[in-house]
Amino acid sequence: MHASCLLAGGRFEAARRVAGDEHRLNGLHGHSFRVLARADVTHIEQAELHTALAQVLAPLDYADLNQQLPQCDDLSLARHIKDALNCPAALLLQSAPERGVMLENGTALHWIAASFEAAHHLPHVPAGHKCGRLHGHGFGVRIVADARQHSQAQLEAAWAPLFLRLNHRYLNDIAGLENPTSEVIAAWLYHALQDAGLTGLAWVEVRETHTAGSQFDGKRFRIWKEQRFESAVPFDSNGNYTGHSYLVRLMLTGSLDRTMGWLLDFGDVKDRFKPIYRQLDHNPLEKLAGVRDGHSQSVAEWVHAHLSPLVPELARIDLMENDHQGVSLLFHDDMRWPLLQGE
Numbered sequence: 001m002h003a004s005c006l007l008a009g010g011r012f013e014a015a016r017r018v019a020g021d022e023h024r025l026n027g028l029h030g031h032s033f034r035v036l037a038r039a040d041v042t043h044i045e046q047a048e049l050h051t052a053l054a055q056v057l058a059p060l061d062y063a064d065l066n067q068q069l070p071q072c073d074d075l076s077l078a079r080h081i082k083d084a085l086n087c088p089a090a091l092l093l094q095s096a097p098e099r100g101v102m103l104e105n106g107t108a109l110h111w112i113a114a115s116f117e118a119a120h121h122l123p124h125v126p127a128g129h130k131c132g133r134l135h136g137h138g139f140g141v142r143i144v145a146d147a148r149q150h151s152q153a154q155l156e157a158a159w160a161p162l163f164l165r166l167n168h169r170y171l172n173d174i175a176g177l178e179n180p181t182s183e184v185i186a187a188w189l190y191h192a193l194q195d196a197g198l199t200g201l202a203w204v205e206v207r208e209t210h211t212a213g214s215q216f217d218g219k220r221f222r223i224w225k226e227q228r229f230e231s232a233v234p235f236d237s238n239g240n241y242t243g244h245s246y247l248v249r250l251m252l253t254g255s256l257d258r259t260m261g262w263l264l265d266f267g268d269v270k271d272r273f274k275p276i277y278r279q280l281d282h283n284p285l286e287k288l289a290g291v292r293d294g295h296s297q298s299v300a301e302w303v304h305a306h307l308s309p310l311v312p313e314l315a316r317i318d319l320m321e322n323d324h325q326g327v328s329l330l331f332h333d334d335m336r337w338p339l340l341q342g343e
Contacts, residue, residue, distance in 0.1 A: 233294030
């Protein structure tokens with residue numbers, strides 16, 4: 001059994017002033033806002049969700065938000081959009097590349113994105129594994145915390161000293177990071193942020209590359225691996241086709257291998273997905289057995305049916321047709337937000 005969710009995205013450009021402690025926001029300034037709504041398939045159709053979101057965002061596009069809303073900070077703006085949707089949807093708002101909010105089931109979360117550059121090697125991988133060699137990454141980080149307890153500015157302040165400890169460093173030399181997999185780094189950051197006073201911390205994400213990363217929420221580890229494929233799908237009943245540049249995100253959850261320090265090697269995830277990828281890429285999707293007219297939900301279900309025996313840790317599949325439309329299938333009672341494409 002699994003839960004199926006629809007994903008609809010949108011963008012708008014707007015100006016605002018935000019009163020508060022962050023003086024840089026007090027003056028009139030503008031943003032390229034991005035929004036992602038998620039709704040259960042039993043509540044709304046894909047086209048309805050996409051249309052509803054577009055209608056809600058249209059009045060905000062190229063507007064002075066202070067003229068439309070009593071308050072237009074990220075949290076107030078996200079609540080306005082969620083309420084205006086008039087359906088039981090969760091919402092993610094990104095006001096800038098490095099910050100935003102999430103709303104779900106009465107919970108509000110602030111998040112910030114950051115980065116650091118560092119070198120490392122993984123000491124326990126088999127001989128010849130590329131990660132056993134000294135190498136480096138431009139690591140991405142996202143810190144997510146209860147909005148009732150921590151502002152985005154407080155998250156940035158808590159991150160600042162950790163950035164100085166990690167940036168341009170050889171991570172293996174730092175206590176607690178002797179085996180610095182992305183999972184180990186995520187857990188190290190989580191505990192360091194808690195020690196710095198972030199009692200409302202929800203989870204921490206670490207990206208090694210643009211297509212792979214890890215989450216830790218204090219109890220459970222998750223990793224994800226992304227890949228793109230180019231495919232054709234039926235467009236209408238007259239035999240016409242269209243196509244999409246799909247993004248598939250595979251989310252895994254489970255326990256860490258105590259020796260390796262990872263849930264599963266990202267390379268192993270990619271290798272296990274490879275025979276399935278070959279059937280998807282540069283092919284008409286409705287020809288796959290069990291896929292209904294190339295519909296994204298049935299494509300994701302097809303991926304799950306073929307991949308889950310090979311990857312029992314598989315917990316979620318996000319399949320995006322483009323930046324604004326997709327589906328999410330959840331296979332454990334464990335909800336976590338999909339990331340925006342391009343983050």
